[in-house]
Amino acid sequence: MYKLYFYDMESDSASDHDEESQQRGPIYKAKSNKVKLVITYNKKGVLVGKEATKLSTFEGLVARTMVPITYTSWLEVSEEVMEGLRQYILEKFVVDPKSRKQTLQSIGMKWRNFKHYLYAKFIKNQSKYPKANLFKPLKDYPFIKKEDWKVFV
Template structure:
């Protein structure tokens, strides 16, 4: 099964309800256990792409404040639309799809930063009241059922972690030898990051605990060398682009191997790294052999499995 960190949000809930204290505990604890704020630069490319896009200055309004200002803009857009909530739809796998998916993804990023941001060192420290507030903000603007809440909360935790990663990479790590710079909250985040939270974040980033967790996270991330180029939209967005470009039909079910390869090329159809191209070529070769019948595989095994293994698709 393919696993792309942060790409697709799965919202299946077999119980049809949400229990913030139990049903999501294991996922949130795992999120906290891997909550280092430093990664290798290659792994941060996709995180930066999403956060940079969400932090774009609104040229029409000529403002450069984040967070609170952006939430105000969301409400203004909502009122301009006649106060009608944007419906969020899901595909057969429980992933967000439809025309409002980019809007929804961007909004989640905004509230993760403005409502949580650097306020808490771990996601499980976030009070239930704060999580309830974030869910209320979502339901004010989007038409989405309560049964989808649990996985969305996990997604918000991931976005909060990505924001902290970006803050460390761009504003803490380059200034570790310049303590006077670290005494001030980065200018563009004054509206959403309080001085006390910034100071605690900086202190934590210098701690031995942080260094140990960061080292462990780097070792894990070193295994994931096949970075994709799909951005925050993930596979659903890639599929839409393939349909628009007439590379597949709307009702086609392309193979995992095909989608994996397409998700790792740039606009020119080239792979960023030779190692990725080599793996992609191996996958394509194995898929051709399977289709030709020259290689026999068991049910549930495909070219992606043959090359990358059963538990690691990305």
């Protein structure tokens, strides 16, 4: 049901920008660990440590690649999809079961930020450059379906 598209960051096809450019390119691949990373929490229930940073990065990857951009709101995402996202995270990380809501909120926030980024970069200035960048995200983000992008635009 869910597909994650992983692209090797070391291959030439993924690194399309200059070496001198300080702009960060899109992240497609999380480092695969055969061992689940254990997430630690402080007394207030806040994630801490290097593993927390890796979890946050992975949540961003999951949000971009597994949740379609056609939803207008995070509230529209079905409970089944959300549970699938959580289960996918649990395959890679050992997370406290009490943090289910926190995990889903974090994925939702990253998903909204990604949608805003796409809007700001490719659609907002469309009046200045009509149809100049309308299909560029399909090249930059191959996990976005063509139909989904048309609905999003």
